[in-house]
Amino acid sequence: MAAFTAKDVQALREKTGVGMMECxxxxxxxxxxxxxxxxxxxEKGLATQQKKSSRVAAEGVVVAYNDKENKIGVxxxxxxxxxxxxxxxxxxxxxxxxxxxVAETNPADVDDLLxxxxxxxxxxxxxxxxxxxxxIRENMKVRRFVRVDGIVETYIHAGGSVGVMVKFDTDDATxxxxxxxxxxxxxxxxxxxxxxxxxxxxxITADELAKMKNITIESxxxxxxxxxxxxxxxxxQKVLSEKLWSDEDIAAYNxxxxxxxxxxxxxxxxxxxxxxVAVSLKDLFVGNVIFQKATEGRVAKxxxxxxLLNQAFVRTDLYEGNVGGYVASVAKSLGADIKVTGxxxxxxxxGIEKKADNFAAEIASMVK
Numbered sequence: 606m607a608a609f610t611a612k613d614v615q616a617l618r619e620k621t622g623v624g625m626m627e628c629x630x631x632x633x634x635x636x637x638x639x640x641x642x643x644x645x646x647x648e649k650g651l652a653t654q655q656k657k658s659s660r661v662a663a664e665g666v667v668v669a670y671n672d673k674e675n676k677i678g679v680x681x682x683x684x685x686x687x688x689x690x691x692x693x694x695x696x697x698x699x700x701x702x703x704x705x706x707v708a709e710t711n712p713a714d715v716d717d718l719l720x721x722x723x724x725x726x727x728x729x730x731x732x733x734x735x736x737x738x739x740x741i742r743e744n745m746k747v748r749r750f751v752r753v754d755g756i757v758e759t760y761i762h763a764g765g766s767v768g769v770m771v772k773f774d775t776d777d778a779t780x781x782x783x784x785x786x787x788x789x790x791x792x793x794x795x796x797x798x799x800x801x802x803x804x805x806x807x808x809i810t811a812d813e814l815a816k817m818k819n820i821t822i823e824s825x826x827x828x829x830x831x832x833x834x835x836x837x838x839x840x841x842q843k844v845l846s847e848k849l850w851s852d853e854d855i856a857a858y859n860x861x862x863x864x865x866x867x868x869x870x871x872x873x874x875x876x877x878x879x880x881x882v883a884v885s886l887k888d889l890f891v892g893n894v895i896f897q898k899a900t901e902g903r904v905a906k907x908x909x910x911x912x913l914l915n916q917a918f919v920r921t922d923l924y925e926g927n928v929g930g931y932v933a934s935v936a937k938s939l940g941a942d943i944k945v946t947g948x949x950x951x952x953x954x955x956g957i958e959k960k961a962d963n964f965a966a967e968i969a970s971m972v973k
Contacts, residue, residue: 608637609632609637613632613637613639614628614629614632616639617631617632617639617642617643617646620639620643627646628642628646631643631645631646646739647735647736647739663684663686663953663954663957663958664684664685664686664687664688664690664691664953664954665682665683665684665685665691665696665700665745665748665765665953665954666682666683666691666696666697666700666764666765666953667680667681667682667761667765667766667767667768667951667952667953668680668681668683668697668700668701668703668704668761668765668768669681669704669759669760669761669768669770670701670704670705670707670708670759671757671758671759671770672708673780675708676754676755676756676757677708677752677753677754678708678752678753678755678757678758678759678770678772679704679705679707679708679750679751679752679753679770680704680750680751680759680768680769680770680949680951681700681703681704681707681747681749681750682747682748682749682750682768682951682953683696683699683700683703683745683746683747683748684745684746684748684953684954684957685741685743685744685745686743686744687743690741690743690745691765692764693741695737695740695741696737696741696745697765699733699734699737700765702723702724702725702726702733703718703723703724703730703733703747703750704750705724705725706718706721706722706723706724706730707750707752708752709724710722711752712750715747715748715749715750718730718747718750719731719734719747730747734747749951751770751949751951753770753772753947753949755772755773755774755946756772756773756774756775756777756780757770757771757772757773758770758771758773758786758789758790758792758793759771759793760790760793760794760796760797762794762797765953766952766953767797767950767951767952767953768950768951769793769794769796769797769948769949769950769951770793770948770949771789771792771793771796771945771947771948772945772946772947772948773785773789773943773944773945773946774942774943774944774945774946775936775941775942775943775944776941776942779939779941779943782939784935784938784939785935785939785941785943788931788932788935788943791920791923791931792913792928792931792932792945793948794919794920795913795916795918795919795920795928796913796948796950797950798919799910799913799916799919800950800952801911801912801913801916801948801950802911802912803911803912803913804912804913804914804945804946804947804948805912805913805914805915805929806908806912806915808912809908809912814904817904817907818900818904821900821903821904821907822887822891822900823884825899825900825903826880826883826884826887826890827880827883827884828880829876829879829880829883830868830876832883832896832899833895833896833899835895836883836890836893836895836896836899839886839889840879840882840883840886841858841879843882843886844878844879844882845858849878849882850875850878851872851874851875853872854871854872854874854875857870857871857875858870858871858875909927913928913945913948914927914928914929914932914945915927915928915929916928918930918931928945929945932944932945
C-alpha cells in the first residue's frame with residue numbers, strides 16, 4: 606500500500622468537501638493515489654445520492670438570470686432537503702450558474718439541462734450537482750426552469766422563496782430608462798406579493814369563466830348569510846313553512862328576524878339546513894335577476910384579484926388604481942408604448958408534499 610500523510614487527507618478533504626474519515630478510507634482504497642481517491646469518493650457519493658434521492662427535497666432556492674444585453678430572462682428552482690443547505694453559498698452559487706447555463710444553452714427540459722456543460726465550468730450540470738452532493742450530503746434536484754426571450758424584469762423575494770419574471774413589449778430605448786426599470790420591478794414585486802393566476806380577463810377561457818361562475822354560485826348558496834335579502838327570504842319561507850327547523854330555532858328566528866346579527870342566534874344545524882334548502886332551489890335562483898347581479902359582482906371581484914392587470918396596485922404611494930393603470934401612467938409619462946405581455950412566478954417547494962416527521966415512531970423503530 607502506498608503511503609500517504611495527514612496532509613494528503615486534508616488536501617483530499619479540501620478538494621472534495623468530504624469528511625476526514627471518508628477521505629482517509631478513499632486514500633487507503635486508492636493506495637495513496639489522489640486522483641483515484643477522488644473517483645472513489647465520487648462513486649460512493651453517487652451511490653449515497655441514489656439512496657437519498659427518495660427523500661423529500663422541498664427547500665432550496667429560486668434564482669433568476671437576466672441578460673439584458675441579449676434580452677434573455679431565466680428562472681430556475683433548485684431544491685434541497687433543509688433550509689440550512691438552501692442558504693449554503695456554494696448551493697446558491699450553483700443554482701445561479703445553472704440559471705446562466707439555461708440562458709446560454711436553451712435546453713429543452715430539465716433532463717436536457719442536466720446534460721449541458723455548466724456555465725463557466727468543464728463539467729455537466731448533473732456532474733456539478735453530484736460534486737456538491739459529495740460535500741453537502743443532501744438530496745438535491747434541479748426541479749424546473751423557464752427561459753424567456755425579450756425585455757423582462759426579474760425579482761427574487763426573501764432569499765429565493767419566490768421568484769418572478771415579467772415580460773414587456775416596448776422599445777429598447779424605453780427599456781433602458783430608469784423610470785421603466787423601476788416600474789417593471791414594481792410590477793414584478795406585485796406578482797410576488799399578490800400571486801395572480803392570469804395576466805388579464807381576456808386570458809381566462811370561456812370554460813374557466815363558466816367554472817368560476819358555477820363555483821361562485823355554489824359557494825353563495827352554501828353560505829346563506831351572504832345571499833341577497835330577497836333570495837334569503839325565500840329560503841326562510843320554505844324552511845319555516847315545511848317546519849325544517851327545531852322549535853328552538855324557529856323561536857329564535859321569530860324573536861331576532863329583524864336583527865342584522867340573526868345568524869348568531871341560530872344553531873349550526875339550522876344554518877346547515879338553510880344551505881341545504883338554498884342549494885335545492887339553485888335552478889330557481891340562477892334565473893333571478895337579483896341573484897344574477899350578485900353573482901356577476903362576485904365574479905368581477907374575483908377577476909380583480911386573480912388577473913394581474915386588474916389587481917389593485919399595492920404601491921398606493923406611487924399610484925392609486927390597478928396595475929394596468931399604473932403601467933399606462935408610466936408609459937404616458939415616458940411618451941412610449943409599454944405593454945405587459947406575460948409573467949412567470951415560482952414559489953419554492955410549491956406542490957411538493959413535505960413529509961411530517963414522527964420522531965416518536967422513528968425512535969421506537971430504532972430501539973426494536
